[in-house]
Amino acid sequence: MEVIDLIKDAFLFPSKNVKVLLIYIILAILVGGLSTTGILTYALGFVVPEGFLWGGLAVVIAMVIGWVMSGYLISVIKSGIDLDDEVPEFVWWDNFITGFDNFIVSIVYFIIPAFIVAVVGYATNIYGNIMTVAMAIVAEAQGAYLGTSVIAYDAIAQAMVNLVFALATTLTVAVVLFVIFSFLQTMAEARLANTGSLSEALNVFEAAKDIKRIGIAKVIIVILLIFVVVAVIEMVLSAVYSYVPFLSILSVIVGPYLVFFAQRAVGLLYSDIA
Numbered sequence: 142m143e144v145i146d147l148i149k150d151a152f153l154f155p156s157k158n159v160k161v162l163l164i165y166i167i168l169a170i171l172v173g174g175l176s177t178t179g180i181l182t183y184a185l186g187f188v189v190p191e192g193f194l195w196g197g198l199a200v201v202i203a204m205v206i207g208w209v210m211s212g213y214l215i216s217v218i219k220s221g222i223d224l225d226d227e228v229p230e231f232v233w234w235d236n237f238i239t240g241f242d243n244f245i246v247s248i249v250y251f252i253i254p255a256f257i258v259a260v261v262g263y264a265t266n267i268y269g270n271i272m273t274v275a276m277a278i279v280a281e282a283q284g285a286y287l288g289t290s291v292i293a294y295d296a297i298a299q300a301m302v303n304l305v306f307a308l309a310t311t312l313t314v315a316v317v318l319f320v321i322f323s324f325l326q327t328m329a330e331a332r333l334a335n336t337g338s339l340s341e342a343l344n345v346f347e348a349a350k351d352i353k354r355i356g357i358a359k360v361i362i363v364i365l366l367i368f369v370v371v372a373v374i375e376m377v378l379s380a381v382y383s384y385v386p387f388l389s390i391l392s393v394i395v396g397p398y399l400v401f402f403a404q405r406a407v408g409l410l411y412s413d414i415a
Contacts, residue, residue: 142409144359148366151221151406155398158228165397168210175203209233212240214404218334221408222415228401242339243330249343250326254318261314265307273300324360328352331411354414363410367403374399 142150155162176199183196213236216229262268328351333342341347352360374395382389 142412144362144366147363147406147409148370151367151402151409152370154220154226154228154405155401157226161228161230162394162397162401164231165210165213165401166393168206169397170393172203172206172210175199175206179203205237208240208244209236210240211243212236212238214400215239215243215330215334217401217404218331218408218411221405221410222331222335222412224409224412239333239337242333242342245339246326246329246333246342250322250329250345253345254315254322257318258311258315262307262311265310267304267307267311270300270304270307274304324352324364325349327364327407328411331407334408335411335415351411351414355410356413359413360410363406367406371399371403 179196179199179202181196182192182199184192186192186194186196209231213229213231216232216236216239220227220229325345325348328348329342329345332344332348332351333339336342378391378395382392
């Protein structure tokens with residue numbers, strides 16, 4: 142499918158079944174309400190012990206509903222892969238299981254780059270450089286207080302240079318890795334939708350090959366277009382909200398609509414190789 146046709150199809154798709162979109166919106170509101178209430182209630186547990194129980198229960202329920210929503214979004218991707226024009230209905234238990242699988246996928250595709258970044262941070266000695274700078278500053282402050290200060294500009298400057306280099310290197314690696322793995326995770330979700338197999342979704346190497354099979358340029362263009370469409374709509378609405386604040390209630394509808402749009406676009410993208 143051509144990129145422009147893909148984006149058009151994906152953008153119109155959520156409007157084809159308002160009932161399902163409404164159900165998703167209600168679930169999103171429930172998750173937001175339960176999460177906020179649960180966290181606040183849990184915090185009150187330090188004063189009222191029952192708060193730990195009820196707060197924790199509310200958070201767990203929110204998590205379960207979140208898994209159902211996540212699983213449903215995988216079915217939206219599946220509709221795109223199958224080139225099915227019908228918006229899928231909720232299949233609660235199946236959505237829950239798939240959502241839990243997607244939760245595992247998200248953790249794995251986050252842990253891998255996080256681990257590599259941690260290794261880079263260790264190799265560049267970020268912690269040691271921070272401690273060196275801190276100790277140099279503390280020593281200088283103590284010397285100034287006692288009247289025995291000998292300003293070691295060279296030592297402090299070198300420590301700062303080392304710290305900046307370590308931070309810049311680690312941050313650069315982090316940005317690159319998390320961008321790459323966000324693309325891989327997108328393919329992993331499509332693989333989960335296409336095969337229903339968690340092991341297939343966790344196959345990082347095959348996910349990378351899928352990007353090559355579809356075409357690296359096409360994958361980048363489609364995902365960038367998704368971000369651009371979402372960003373432009375959000376910017377326009379933010380401007381509207383600033384003039385007419387009560388219209389901000391529209392975000393409750395617009396947010397889920399854009400999520401459906403993005404997932405459908407991913408499915409249509411993956412249909413090239415399914």
